[in-house]
Amino acid sequence: MKKPLRYAIIGSGAAGTEAACQLRLRDPESEITVITASKLQFISRYDLPRVFEGVDDWRELLVYPPEFYEDNRITVRRNTWVAGVNPRENKLNFRHKEEMSYDKLLVASGGGGYMPEALREFLPYMNPFSTFSNAARLRDSLGKKGKVLMLGSDMVGLDLARYLTSAGHDVTVYANELLFWPHEIKPEDTAPYVKALETMGIKVVFGRKPVAVEPVNSSSKAGKYTRRLVFEKGKAELANVVMPFYGLMPALDFMIGANVDIERGLLVNPELKTTNDRIWAAGDVCQIWSPEENRYSFYYGWNNVKEMGHLAAHNMTGDNREIKTAQTNELKITKKGELHSPYWEHD
Amino acid sequence: MTNIGAPVYLEEKLEEISRSGRLDYRSKSLPTWCPGCGYFSIVESVTAALNRLEIDPCETTVVSGIGCASRFPFFVNTYGVHSLHGRALPVATGIKVAKEDQTVIVVGGDGDAFAIGGAHIPHAARRNIDITYILFDNGIYGLTKGQASPTSVLGFKTGTSPFGNQDRPLNPLMMLLSHGASWVGQAYAGNPGHLSEMICQAIAHRGFSYLHVLSPCVTFDKTTKTYKNLGMMVRGLPDDHDQSDVMAAMHEAQKTEQPALGLFYTENRPTLGDGLNEISRRSQAGS
């Protein structure tokens, strides 16, 4: 009997999970291991705002119940960090000093929030928003009618902002030119979209550059607020939480030394294969070669990410299909005058 | 040393015994031993010794195991435990630990002590528990009607050694001396005066006293440890024997062809009871 192939997938998000499902369908005998830093099984980022609608138990947010992984023999190694990839021996090195062999590897580690160098030291006082625990902590910090200051912002942040405002919180965005990233809107064209945001109750402030985030004692005259956002020239604003949204940065540190080409993301051909024959990539982590445009580009959005996972699995199991974008990039304003982005859509 | 002395008249003797108070120590049961058994004189000597030491019968417990000698408690009017084969010493240990003010005397035979009960002797001796162990050594199992014992002589023909006993006899005195008994002596049932004196001393000793009594079995041993043979063999300890010198005591104990009668060795050291009291004191001081 042939030895079953071992597939390793780094990342349990939309791309990684979709790939795992497809791999199981296409190679029933194989061993499939998904590696994720998350403690929980796959929860869609798009479902996290449901926490503000009263969802208290993360189990309600699981995309697939635990039995799904059991039934499909998909091992999800959670709370696990890949420290490096050894392309000569086809092994992953975990941070906890264990190796794991693979025959084929899919990197679907997604993107983490990008943070400008100058603000990195203030990370402990800012609230990220990519996991259930982030969402739960945000909800607990806000209480009722909380105040949120968003830095930079992007379509991920604005997605959250619209949920927060409709949940009764006060959201102010200190915007820069990338306010609508990854939509590419020229600065002179932003006005209607900003107006649409204000229609939705989201305040947008341009031209103020945050330089520091500090904790404040909530028992002092700061009232219920626990954070102070300091701007250039010393002005400051108090709030419950400060959240950074400066776009996504592919999570790729562990791929350094893996003998694959990296620019901002992991460079793949249209079939999503890297420069290593056994390694593919999918999702927000990869930069895909476009022969038409003669450049590498990112394909964001739920549908794109899912499609990449799907395609990568098929190509890892013998197909040679090329990726086509699965969604538009058009930012719209609805009849109600509100903003709508295809990046806010998901299953 | 022989048991031949002045003539004894029965009436005078009974009168003397009655006046002495020794009868308080005798039970109404008559010993069941064979006529002429050496053990009779041991009962006499024990009761005489208790009387002389003025120990109340109710303050005395005699403990025995199983064997001819072990019937002993039934014949004295003290408290008594007729226990199991080989277990007299641990029973006595329990009694003495529980009731320090009881005078505890253990009696038993050579099989009871050195065969089945052998494991207990070293520990009673090393703990220096304040009891008196009177060992009746006749070199035979009498109650089961004549089989070899751990002190039977080589070549002795018995029911279980029809071709002669092949196992070297033990040397109980050497054993007790090396186990750390704090009083080790030897007497002979054929010399009741000396026996009585030795029993007296053994009971009076504070600590574990071991008295080895050579005592013929008139029924099942007609050839080896008879009155006649033993009477010819026994001797006294040398006049200059140092009772505090354990090496000298062992030297004398080695001379098994001519068993010496008397006190081989004695020392004063804390008893088990002293040790337990000390533990109690320290634990209470510490708490």
Added chain:
Amino acid sequence: MANRPQILTDMQVSFCGSAGDGTIAAGDIFKRAMAEAGYQIIAFDVYPPEIRGFGKCIARTRVTFDQVYSLKPQSDVLLSLDDSHAIPHVGEVRDYGAVIYEDRPMATVEEGEHMSGHLKPAQLPYGVSFRELSERATSGARFRNIVAVGFIAGLYGLPRDLFHRTIGRKFAGKPAEVTESNIAAFDLGYDDGAKTFQVDINGFGPPPKRKKSEKVLMMHGNSAVARGCLSAKIDTFFGYPITPATSIMEILAKEMPKRGGRLLQTEDEISAVAAIVGAGFTGSRSATSTSGPGLALMTEVMGLGSIAEVPCVIFVSQRGGPSTGMPTKTEQSDLNLAVRGVAGDAQRIVLAPTNVEGCFKCAGIAFEIAEKYQTPVIVLLDLYLSNRYEAVALPNKNPFKLDATKWAKKPGKGDAYQRYKLTPDFISPRAIPGQQGMQHTITGLEHNELGRPNDQPAMHEAMSHKRHEKLKTAINYPNLTTSKRFGDKGRVRVGVLSWGSTFGECLEAMITVRKQGITCSAMKVVMISPLPVDEISRFMDDCDVVLVPELNYEGQFASIVMGTLGRPVHRLNRVTGTPMAVNDIIEEIQILAADKPKRRKAAE
């Protein structure tokens, strides 16, 4: 999380690692702190027979609000201090329970040997840097276990100072640095746990409030036995070390001298039991403790105790047998030996407590019964009960009678004291050394009323009758629960008849099947000999079928019940060396309940 509904605490936490990891110590601190907080506790440690080295240890603690009776088949939290030992146990963690493990091991881990690769999809992982935190707190890795306890306490928001107190007490008497290092390690673990977002679906609610008239102490079965002995004012103890009974002797060795008691380590078990017969003869409250192999050696002397009518108490903690068997595994296979192991016809009293509190009660009352009925009394535990911890509410007032003896009056002049006098209640008035005019000799020979050897037919019949009949009356001894029925009253589909440590599992099983709609009662039998036949018979009358679960191959208790009552029972036997799985009992009950009930004859 905010606004969680009040939790009714039922958390089972298992620490698993090797002997050198401080696994048992971690479990100990955890359970002691929880008991001090006022929770109900059941805890049981499993450890290897080797003294040192890398054998597997598991310390399981179930912390509850309500009284429970056994460990759960599944734990809520598994904390691994050594993945090679803990990985085989990861299946014991329930869905949405937590698995906590070392995330920054010192050395390289072989592929497939790290815990993170072994969790079931519904279990929740927590990788914690035990080693690094320990090194940071104390510049050494050996406080990983304490970091681990701290992490759990922090994660679940348990009071920090409670653990500080427990740690302080555990290391009292050691140099101050030891406590300081432990507290420092605990605190770093606690902080790490407190800032970790809890994802497992677990939690501790407030502990129950306790009555003022009782003090709650956490103790294992052996220490409850020792406490029972001390409350009953034990005078003397003679014993020989043997697993798993030794700790009874060790506790008493420390405590008895403070109270004027005396304890002696004897040269063997025969000597120990002979000494308690000797001590018992003098009126001393005396006991020994042993396990199966020691009990086997003791049977001859116990026969002496029966015929000579001497009070004494023998604590027996069973382990896997026969012979040396499995010294660190539990089993209930010495029942035959305890009840019947003797030369000749000698019944004895055998009490088998079913929980730690019962160990205390049985231990104390054993002295009363031994005195009252002038006979050896065996209190039968097993390793599981000896070593399992429970929070026990002890009454502030001493519940034991300090003299239960029927004393003799001094006989008139010329009359001899009759030690074995035949009386209507079969109990002969006693006298003890030191009492004037009552001198007598007790003996292992058959004897007359005076205690003189006598083997006449009528005498042996009369004395045998006396010795057996007096024990039967012990069933009615006041303040002694000989048996008790729990669960459904009246007619039931299945009755579970149980003894010893397994009763806790039976009770849990009974509670579960009742929720499933099966009518069920469970009866514990504490007095195994003489058997309370009337109560058992009434219980059996009410049951369509009777199940007897026990940890031995043959069904020793089932055989006793069937032999004594002449009524059928179903046996459920396991000899895994571990406590019986509640699920096994549940399954058996379900199978029995599914069978068509036999039509009971109208005459019955």
